[in-house]
Amino acid sequence: MKLITHNILMCNKKGCTKNNFPLRLVVKQYADYEADNAQEYSANLMTRLLEKLDWNALKITVATLPDWGIALPDAVTPELAKDEAFLQSLHMLLVRRQIIDGEMVCPNCERSYEIKNGIANMLLQEDEV
Amino acid sequence: MVEALATSPQTKKYLVHFIKKFKLIDFCLPEFESLATLFIPGALGSWAPGRPQPCIETLRRNLYCQPRDTINIAKHPLVYANLPEDAGVIDRIIKRSILVKEVVDVISEAKTYDSLLQSVDKEKLFPILESGKSFKFNIEGIGRKISHKEQVEIIESFGIFPFSKNVDLKNPEIIFKIIENSEDHVIYFGTEVASNRVEEDTFHYKFDLKKRPYLGPTSTDHQLAFLMANQGQVSLGDFVYDPFVGTGSIVLACQYFNAFCFGGDLDIRVLKGYGVGRKTHNKVEGLEKIKKFDIYTNFYHYKMPVPEFFIMDCSNPAVHAQASNLRQPVFDSIVCDPPYGVRARSQKVGVSETKKKRQERKAAEKMEASEEEEVQDDDHDMPHFSMKEHYDVLKVYDDLLENASKILRPGGRLVFLFHTDTSLPAEKNKFPTHPAFEFICSSENNLTKCRARHLITMIKRVEE
Numbered sequence: 001m002k003l004i005t006h007n008i009l010m011c012n013k014k015g016c017t018k019n020n021f022p023l024r025l026v027v028k029q030y031a032d033y034e035a036d037n038a039q040e041y042s043a044n045l046m047t048r049l050l051e052k053l054d055w056n057a058l059k060i061t062v063a064t065l066p067d068w069g070i071a072l073p074d075a076v077t078p079e080l081a082k083d084e085a086f087l088q089s090l091h092m093l094l095v096r097r098q099i100i101d102g103e104m105v106c107p108n109c110e111r112s113y114e115i116k117n118g119i120a121n122m123l124l125q126e127d128e129v
Numbered sequence: 130m131v132e133a134l135a136t137s138p139q140t141k142k143y144l145v146h147f148i149k150k151f152k153l154i155d156f157c158l159p160e161f162e163s164l165a166t167l168f169i170p171g172a173l174g175s176w177a178p179g180r181p182q183p184c185i186e187t188l189r190r191n192l193y194c195q196p197r198d199t200i201n202i203a204k205h206p207l208v209y210a211n212l213p214e215d216a217g218v219i220d221r222i223i224k225r226s227i228l229v230k231e232v233v234d235v236i237s238e239a240k241t242y243d244s245l246l247q248s249v250d251k252e253k254l255f256p257i258l259e260s261g262k263s264f265k266f267n268i269e270g271i272g273r274k275i276s277h278k279e280q281v282e283i284i285e286s287f288g289i290f291p292f293s294k295n296v297d298l299k300n301p302e303i304i305f306k307i308i309e310n311s312e313d314h315v316i317y318f319g320t321e322v323a324s325n326r327v328e329e330d331t332f333h334y335k336f337d338l339k340k341r342p343y344l345g346p347t348s349t350d351h352q353l354a355f356l357m358a359n360q361g362q363v364s365l366g367d368f369v370y371d372p373f374v375g376t377g378s379i380v381l382a383c384q385y386f387n388a389f390c391f392g393g394d395l396d397i398r399v400l401k402g403y404g405v406g407r408k409t410h411n412k413v414e415g416l417e418k419i420k421k422f423d424i425y426t427n428f429y430h431y432k433m434p435v436p437e438f439f440i441m442d443c444s445n446p447a448v449h450a451q452a453s454n455l456r457q458p459v460f461d462s463i464v465c466d467p468p469y470g471v472r473a474r475s476q477k478v479g480v481s482e483t484k485k486k487r488q489e490r491k492a493a494e495k496m497e498a499s500e501e502e503e504v505q506d507d508d509h510d511m512p513h514f515s516m517k518e519h520y521d522v523l524k525v526y527d528d529l530l531e532n533a534s535k536i537l538r539p540g541g542r543l544v545f546l547f548h549t550d551t552s553l554p555a556e557k558n559k560f561p562t563h564p565a566f567e568f569i570c571s572s573e574n575n576l577t578k579c580r581a582r583h584l585i586t587m588i589k590r591v592e593e
Binding site (some may be wrong): 001002004008009010011012021033036037038042045047048052054118119121122124129 | 428442
């Protein structure tokens with residue numbers, strides 16, 4: 001699971017409608033895709049991606065992963081959106097890196113969603129729907 | 130709107146030659162229209178940036194040189210269309226198309242070869258001949274094979290051509306094309322602008338199901354999957370979602386166009402790669418080197434970006450409709466083949482011991498995972514298929530449209546397959562609708578005498 005997926009997932013448990021995004025990410029294992037198996041870097045690709053991102057959610061999440069050693073700026077300024085080095089590092093973080101093992105915990109109801117083999121399980125139990 | 134028209138490239142009348150593939154005849158025009166709007170926005174008088182509501186009727190009126198309902202691909206797979214006078218744009222359409230064979234700039238059209246020559250557009254032809262460019266002839270019969278001898282006779286009848294000096298059969302600068310349709314005896318003569326002639330050369334050939342290491346029982350045929358991606362106008366950097374990803378055939382086609390693809394499925398086994406999908410029985414290069422067969426296998430095999438997969442119930446998706454107030458819903462298109470009772474049922478005939486065990490396990494999983502009527506159908510005997518099942522299948526579509534309306538951006542495309550059965554009452558075969566979506570087109574693919582599947586394309590409405 002890549003961070004871009006984390007960036008669009010929320011807790012969907014019955015009654016949990018507020019403060020259910022972003023989910024608190026716990027990473028137990030991660031790896032980077034080989035270049036062949038991830039979208040190739042291009043400025044166009046990154047521009048499209050930046051349009052889609054909830055930057056604040058991404059920034060908060062990355063800040064909770066201190067061992068990754070990445071600090072993101074508060075906002076993507078127009079200058080930064082054209083900065084090749086910045087976009088390259090963002091590509092590594094968002095397109096190449098995947099979380100293989102871990103979990104996502106709802107900040108509101110504490111429901112945990114497991115990530116196994118790089119696949120997040122967002123399925124709810126019968127009594128949670 | 131006015132501005133967009135003013136800056137749009139000049140259009141010209143070209144002949145579009147479609148591949149006459151019996152099963153896919155109904156897909157030709159929708160695919161062509163979808164690619165035309167993808168690559169030439171604004172040029173056709175609608176769909177311009179800033180224009181809120183796409184108008185498919187205007188597009189069709191401007192695109193074709195004849196009323197669309199008079200086009201009959203089965204009889205005459207050649208259609209005059211207004212396209213930009215830009216070989217690059219036409220080439221992009223052709224290279225991505227599954228069903229457009231070529232685009233020809235016509236010099237003359239006639240009922241016989243004699244009148245074909247007499248009626249040539251001299252202003253078009255003479256500058257080409259005088260340019261001294263190398264050329265060759267390419268003759269094709271639709272509905273009949275034109276023998277080599279006959280081809281030579283036809284070419285020789287074009288005596289005004291400088292055959293003595295400028296012919297180049299390998300790398301000609303110009304290909305003169307003669308297409309004879311024996312169905313209605315119309316012959317066209319012109320120059321080829323772009324073509325997709327040999328199937329082995331097309332981008333989709335290597336994705337044939339026979340060339341894939343990992344398959345499922347209902348893996349979508351590669352041509353249909355790419356047609357679906359084209360209906361969805363999947364492009365670089367798009368966010369594309371398939372909520373019924375299964376073994377990933379549709380998402381594979383979408384991934385080819387460098388989108389960010391997301392595949393969800395309720396069935397954990399599918400994603401883990403056991404129970405449903407299997408190793409192919411065909412000879413596939415490098416098959417013996419693959420150790421594990423799962424949903425990732427094909428992507429690694431083709432050296433493609435791996436899509437994102439998650440386990441999710443389509444009727445209750447955990448995808449954020451709108452994460453912040455600043456951005457609109459993230460998905461540009463949803464492309465999928467929802468589970469359909471008929472297919473699940475047909476799989477069940479002659480249950481083997483291993484399958485029975487598999488079903489028991491499925492039932493156990495079902496207890497945990499709740500609802501999703503589709504899987505329950507699997508576990509019942511034939512007589513249990515009744516009103517309920519059909520109601521449930523339609524419910525799947527209702528949920529799909531409702532959820533798509535929340536997570537698709539305005540102008541985003543919803544593309545899905547819908548099954549009909551004419552032996553059932555008409556109301557069971559009605560296409561699903563939703564106030565948030567505008568119906569664009571449907572293409573019919575007959576499966577049996579009374580059953581068919583339809584590829585339906587809808588666009589999320591833009592608030593005026």
